[in-house]
Amino acid sequence: MVSNTPTLQVEDLKTYFYTKAGVAKAVDGVSFSVAKGEVMGLVGESGSGKTVTGFSIIGLVDPPGKIAGGRILFDGEDITSADGERMRRLRGRRIAMIFQDPMMTLNPVLRIDTQMIEAVQAHDKVDRQTAFERSRDALGQVGIPSPEERLKAYPHQFSGGMRQRVAIAIALLHKPDLIIADEPTTALDVTIQGQILYEVQKLCRERGMSLIWITHDLAVVAGLADSICVMYAGRIVETGTIADVIDRPLHPYTHGLIGSVPSHNKRGQPLAQIPGMAPSLLSMPQGCAFHPRCPRADDKCLVDPAMSTPRRPDHRVRCFHPHLEDAA
Amino acid sequence: MRLHLRGDGSIERMSVYIVRRLLQAVVVILVMSILVFAGVFMIGDPSEILISDDADQEERQRLVKSLGLHLPFYMQYLRFLGRAVHGDLGSSFVFNEPALLLILDRMPATLELAFSALLLAIVFGIPLGMWAGLKPDSLASKSIMAGSIFGFSLPTFWVGIMIIMIFAVILGWLPSGGRGETRDLFGVPVSFLTWDGLEHLVLPAVNLALLKISLAIRLTRAGTREVIHQDYVKFARAKGLRTSRIILVHVLKNILIPVITVLGLEFGSLIAFSVVTETVFAWPGMGKLIIDSINLLDRPVVVAYLMITVCMFIIINLVVDILYSVLDPRVRLQDVKG
Amino acid sequence: MTAATDFKEVDAAVAEAPMVVKDQTPFRRFLSDFAESKVAVAGFFTFLIIVFIAILAPWISPTNPYDLATVDILDSRLEPGEKMMTGTVAWLGTDGLGRDMVSAMFYGLRISLGVGAVSGLIALCIGVCVGLASAYFGGRVDTIIMRIVDLQLSFPAILIALVLLATLGKGVDKIIIALIVVQWAYYARTVRGSALVERNKEYIEAATCLGLSHNRIVFRHLLPNVMPPLIVVGTVQVAHAIALEATLSFLGIGLPTTEPSLGLLISNGFEYMMSGKYWISIYPGVALLVTIVSINLVGDRLRDVLNPRLAR
Numbered sequence: 001m002v003s004n005t006p007t008l009q010v011e012d013l014k015t016y017f018y019t020k021a022g023v024a025k026a027v028d029g030v031s032f033s034v035a036k037g038e039v040m041g042l043v044g045e046s047g048s049g050k051t052v053t054g055f056s057i058i059g060l061v062d063p064p065g066k067i068a069g070g071r072i073l074f075d076g077e078d079i080t081s082a083d084g085e086r087m088r089r090l091r092g093r094r095i096a097m098i099f100q101d102p103m104m105t106l107n108p109v110l111r112i113d114t115q116m117i118e119a120v121q122a123h124d125k126v127d128r129q130t131a132f133e134r135s136r137d138a139l140g141q142v143g144i145p146s147p148e149e150r151l152k153a154y155p156h157q158f159s160g161g162m163r164q165r166v167a168i169a170i171a172l173l174h175k176p177d178l179i180i181a182d183e184p185t186t187a188l189d190v191t192i193q194g195q196i197l198y199e200v201q202k203l204c205r206e207r208g209m210s211l212i213w214i215t216h217d218l219a220v221v222a223g224l225a226d227s228i229c230v231m232y233a234g235r236i237v238e239t240g241t242i243a244d245v246i247d248r249p250l251h252p253y254t255h256g257l258i259g260s261v262p263s264h265n266k267r268g269q270p271l272a273q274i275p276g277m278a279p280s281l282l283s284m285p286q287g288c289a290f291h292p293r294c295p296r297a298d299d300k301c302l303v304d305p306a307m308s309t310p311r312r313p314d315h316r317v318r319c320f321h322p323h324l325e326d327a328a
Numbered sequence: 329m330r331l332h333l334r335g336d337g338s339i340e341r342m343s344v345y346i347v348r349r350l351l352q353a354v355v356v357i358l359v360m361s362i363l364v365f366a367g368v369f370m371i372g373d374p375s376e377i378l379i380s381d382d383a384d385q386e387e388r389q390r391l392v393k394s395l396g397l398h399l400p401f402y403m404q405y406l407r408f409l410g411r412a413v414h415g416d417l418g419s420s421f422v423f424n425e426p427a428l429l430l431i432l433d434r435m436p437a438t439l440e441l442a443f444s445a446l447l448l449a450i451v452f453g454i455p456l457g458m459w460a461g462l463k464p465d466s467l468a469s470k471s472i473m474a475g476s477i478f479g480f481s482l483p484t485f486w487v488g489i490m491i492i493m494i495f496a497v498i499l500g501w502l503p504s505g506g507r508g509e510t511r512d513l514f515g516v517p518v519s520f521l522t523w524d525g526l527e528h529l530v531l532p533a534v535n536l537a538l539l540k541i542s543l544a545i546r547l548t549r550a551g552t553r554e555v556i557h558q559d560y561v562k563f564a565r566a567k568g569l570r571t572s573r574i575i576l577v578h579v580l581k582n583i584l585i586p587v588i589t590v591l592g593l594e595f596g597s598l599i600a601f602s603v604v605t606e607t608v609f610a611w612p613g614m615g616k617l618i619i620d621s622i623n624l625l626d627r628p629v630v631v632a633y634l635m636i637t638v639c640m641f642i643i644i645n646l647v648v649d650i651l652y653s654v655l656d657p658r659v660r661l662q663d664v665k666g
Numbered sequence: 667m668t669a670a671t672d673f674k675e676v677d678a679a680v681a682e683a684p685m686v687v688k689d690q691t692p693f694r695r696f697l698s699d700f701a702e703s704k705v706a707v708a709g710f711f712t713f714l715i716i717v718f719i720a721i722l723a724p725w726i727s728p729t730n731p732y733d734l735a736t737v738d739i740l741d742s743r744l745e746p747g748e749k750m751m752t753g754t755v756a757w758l759g760t761d762g763l764g765r766d767m768v769s770a771m772f773y774g775l776r777i778s779l780g781v782g783a784v785s786g787l788i789a790l791c792i793g794v795c796v797g798l799a800s801a802y803f804g805g806r807v808d809t810i811i812m813r814i815v816d817l818q819l820s821f822p823a824i825l826i827a828l829v830l831l832a833t834l835g836k837g838v839d840k841i842i843i844a845l846i847v848v849q850w851a852y853y854a855r856t857v858r859g860s861a862l863v864e865r866n867k868e869y870i871e872a873a874t875c876l877g878l879s880h881n882r883i884v885f886r887h888l889l890p891n892v893m894p895p896l897i898v899v900g901t902v903q904v905a906h907a908i909a910l911e912a913t914l915s916f917l918g919i920g921l922p923t924t925e926p927s928l929g930l931l932i933s934n935g936f937e938y939m940m941s942g943k944y945w946i947s948i949y950p951g952v953a954l955l956v957t958i959v960s961i962n963l964v965g966d967r968l969r970d971v972l973n974p975r976l977a978r
Contacts, residue, residue, distance in 0.1 A: 058566060060562060060565055088565075090568070091565065091566055091567065091568035092566065092569070096566070097563075097566040099559060099562070099563055099566075104558060104559035104560055106563070107560040107582070110577070110581065118567075122567060122568050122573075123568060
C-alpha cells in the first residue's frame with residue numbers, strides 16, 4: 001500500500017533571529033512539500049534563508065534564533081516543537097543532513113571510523129565490528145576506493161571531494177527518508193561537482209529517498225531536481241516543477257536568475273545582471289521584498305503579494321506582475 | 329620498544345624533529361649557563377661568591393689560587409662548565425656538602441608537591457571550565473568565573489596564610505606545616521602513601537594548585553565556547569548523537585590538546601612557585617632551600633639551583649612540545665618545523 | 667558531569683531584547699558596554715579609591731609609622747581599636763614594633779602601587795617600542811626579537827625575578843628593574859601581534875605611499891589601533907607586578923625594610939599569626955587583595971568588551 005503522505009510538509013514556517021540590533025526574519029512564511037522519492041531544489045542567494053530553512057527542519061537552529069511560527073510535518077507527524085530526545089532519534093536515522101564545507105564538518109582529531117561507527121551506534125544497538133562493516137560498505141557505495149584503509153585515516157588526509165563523499169556515506173548509513181543537502185558541492189571543484197551530483201541522484205532514486213538540495217546555483221539543480229523552490233529574503237517567491245520554473249519562469253527574480261546564467265548569454269553581449277543587492281534581513285523594504293530591484297515594479301508592489309497560481313495549480317508565484325507572456 | 333614504522337615517513341620525520349629540538353635545547357642550556365655564570369660572577373666579586381665570608385686572608389688567597397679566580401673570564405667559565413658536567417657545582421658554605429647533592433636531596437619533595445598541584449588543576453579545573461563553557465549564562469558558571477578571577481588575583485602566599493589560619497589554627501583539621509611521614513617508593517621518599525603524609529600534603533598542594541586551577545578553568549571555558557560553535561559539533565548533532573557523547577568525545581578531545589599543553593608548560597612554573605608555598609608551609613623542598621640560601625648568602629647553592637631549574641624548564645618545554653605533536657594528528661603527520 | 671545540555675534552550679529574555687541606540691560614538695558605546703557589568707564598575711571605583719589613598723597617604727594617615735620619634739615600642743601588638751601612647755586610636759591595631767596598622771597600610775599601598783606603576787609604565791614603553799619595531803620591520807629583525815621574547819616568556823616570572831635579585835641584590839631600583847625585565851616581554855608580544863594584523867591593512871600602505879616617515883607611521887597610525895589589547899594586557903600586568911613584588915617582599919628578597927610594601931607587612935605579621943594576633947598580617951593582606959582583585963575585574967571586563975570575536 002503506497003502512502004500518499006508527503007515525506008515533508010512545511011507550512012508557513014517562520015524562523016526569526018533575535019539579536020541586539022533587531023529581529024532578523026531569516027525565514028518568513030515558507031511553505032512547501034516534498035513527496036516520497038522527490039528531489040527538490042531550494043534555490044536562493046546568500047541571506048535568502050535557505051540554509052536556515054534546512055536547519056529549522058532538522059531542528060538545529062541555535063539561539064538567538066528560534067522557530068517563531070508555522071508547522072513542520074515529517075511523514076505526517078508534527079515535529080515543530082518536538083522535544084530534544086525525539087529530534088535526536090530522528091536526526092541521522094530518518095532525517096539526515098549534509099553540510100557545505102566537509103573540512104569542518106568532520107572532526108579533525110577523530111578518525112573516520114570513529115565518526116562513522118558512532119553514527120551507526122547512535123541509533124542501532126550493534127557491536128563495533130558490525131558497525132565497522134556497515135561503515136565500510138557505505139564508503140564503498142559512495143565510490144571511495146579501499147574503504148578499509150580509509151576508515152583508519154583522519155579527515156585532513158582526504159581530498160575535499162572524498163571528504164564530502166564520506167559525509168554523504170554517513171548520511172546514508174541508516175537509509176533516511178529525507179536528506180537535506182546544504183550546498184554540498186559548492187566547496188568542491190567543478191569536475192567533482194558533476195560526479196557527486198550524479199551519484200547522489202542515483203542513490204536517491206535507487207532507494208526512494210527524498211532529497212532537498214539547497215544551492216545558489218540554478219544550473220546544478222536544473223539537471224538534478226524534480227521540483228524547485230526559489231527563495232528571496234526569507235520567502236518563497238516561486239515554486240513548481242523543474243520544467244515549469246526553468247523554462248517558463250513567472251517571477252521577475254527567477255527570470256533574472258536564469259537570464260544571468262552565462263550559458264544563456266549570446267556571445268559578445270554583456271551578461272544580464274539583476275541590479276542592486278539583496279536587502280538586509282533587519283531592514284526589509286515595505287511590501288514585496290524584491291520590488292526595489294524589479295524592472296516590473298509599480299505602486300501595487302508596496303503591498304505584500306500573496307502566493308498565486310496564474311498558470312497551473314502546482315506552479316505558484318508570489319508576484320503581482322509575473323511573466324505570463326513567456327513561452328520558452 | 330619496537331618502533332612501528334607507518335610507511336608514510338611520519339615516524340622518521342618525528343625522529344628528526346625530536347633530535348633537532350634536543351640540539352636546540354642543549355644550545356639554550358649552554359646560553360643560559362653563560363648568562364647565569366656571567367651574572368653571578370661578574371656582577372659582584374667572584375671571590376665573594378665562592379669563598380665564605382668568614383675565611384681569613386690566608387684561606388682566601390689559597391682558595392683564590394685553587395679555584396682559579398685569577399684566571400680570565402672565559403677560562404673560569406670553561407672550568408665551571410667542566411666541573412658542572414661532572415656534577416660538581418660547588419659546595420655549600422652552610423652545610424659543607426656539594427650543592428648539587430643538597431638540591432637533589434630536596435627535589436622529590438618539590439616534585440611531589442608540584443605533581444599533586446597539577447593533578448588537582450586537571451581534575452578540578454577542566455570539568456569546571458567545561459561546565460562554565462557549556463552554560464555560560466547560568467549562575468553556576470558566573471560564580472565559577474568569578475571564583476577563577478579570585479584564583480589568579482590572590483597572591484599565592486596570602487592564600488597560603490589564609491588557609492593555614494582557617495584550617496590549621498581555627499578549625500584545627502590539618503597540620504600547619506612541614507612534611508608528613510614518608511615512605512620509599514623506588515628508593516625515593518614520598519609522602520602520599522601514608523595518611524599522615526597526605527594530611528600534610530593537602531594544604532600546600534591546594535595552595536599551589538589554586539592559580540593553575542583558575543588558569544585551567546579559563547582556558548577550558550574559552551576552548552569550549554569556541555569549539556561548541558564549530559561545524560563539526562553541529563554535524564555531530566545532525567547525526568543524532570547523544571549530547572553526552574558529543575561533549576565527552578568531540579568537544580573534549582579538541583579542547584584537551586591546547587589545555588594539556590599549556591598546563592604541561594605551566595608545570596615548570598609550578599616548580600618555580602613552590603618557592604612561595606614551601607616557605608609558607610615550611611615544606612622541605614628545593615624552593616625553601618633557595619630562599620634560605622639567598623638569605624644566608626650561600627651562593628654556590630643559589631647558582632646550582634638556578635642552573636638545575638633552568639635545565640628542568642627546558643626539558644619540560646621540550647617534552648610538552650613533543651607531546652603536542654603526538655597528540656594532535658594534524659601536526660603529527662606533517663613536516664614540523666623546529 | 668551535568669545532565670544533558672538542552673541545545674534548544676532559548677533565553678526568553680533574549681527574545682525580548684531591546685534594540686540598541688545606534689547613534690553613539692565608539693567611546694560612548696565602549697563605556698556603556700563596560701558599564702553593563704556592575705561588578706567591573708564596582709571594581710573600577712574601588713581601584714580609584716585605592717589610588718587616592720596611595721597618593722594622599724602622607725596627608726591622610728593617622729600617624730607617620732616611619733617617623734621613629736613617634737613610634738613607641740610600648741604600643742606594640744595592640745588590639746584593633748585600642749589607644750596608642752599618643753592618644754590616637756589604632757583602628758586596626760598595631761604591629762610588633764608599635765606602628766599603627768592603618769598608617770602602615772596606607773604607606774604600604776603607596777609603595778606597592780608606586781613600584782607596580784613605575785615598573786609597569788617603563789616595561790610598557792620598552793615593550794611597545796620593541797613590539798612595534800618587530801612587527802613593522804618584519805623579516806629577520808622580527809624573528810630574532812620574537813625568539814628572545816618567546817624564550818623569556820617560557821620561564822615563569824618568579825624564576826626570572828629570583829635570578830635577577832640573587833645577582834643584583836636588594837634595593838628599590840633593583841626590584842623595579844627585575845619587574846621591568848619580567849613584564850616587557852608580554853607587552854612586546856601583544857603589541858607585535860596586533861601590529862602585524864594592522865600592518866597589512868590598507869591604511870598603512872596608504873601612509874607609506876604618501877611618503878610618511880617610519881616614525882610617523884608607527885606612532886601616529888599603527889599605535890592607536892593597537893591600543894585595545896594593550897590596555898587589557900596592561901591592567902592584568904600591573905596586577906601581576908603588584909602581586910609579584912608583594913611575593914618577593916614576603917619572601918624577604920624584595921624591597922628592603924626601609925620601604926615596607928604590603929608584602930613586607932604581611933611577612934612581618936606572619937610570625938604573630940599563630941598566637942592569635944591576626945591583624946598584623948590580615949589587614950595588609952586584605953588591602954593587597956582588594957587592590958589586585960579590583961584591577962583584575964576591570965581588566966577582565968575590558969577584555970570581554972574589547973574582544974571582537976566574542977561579540978554576539
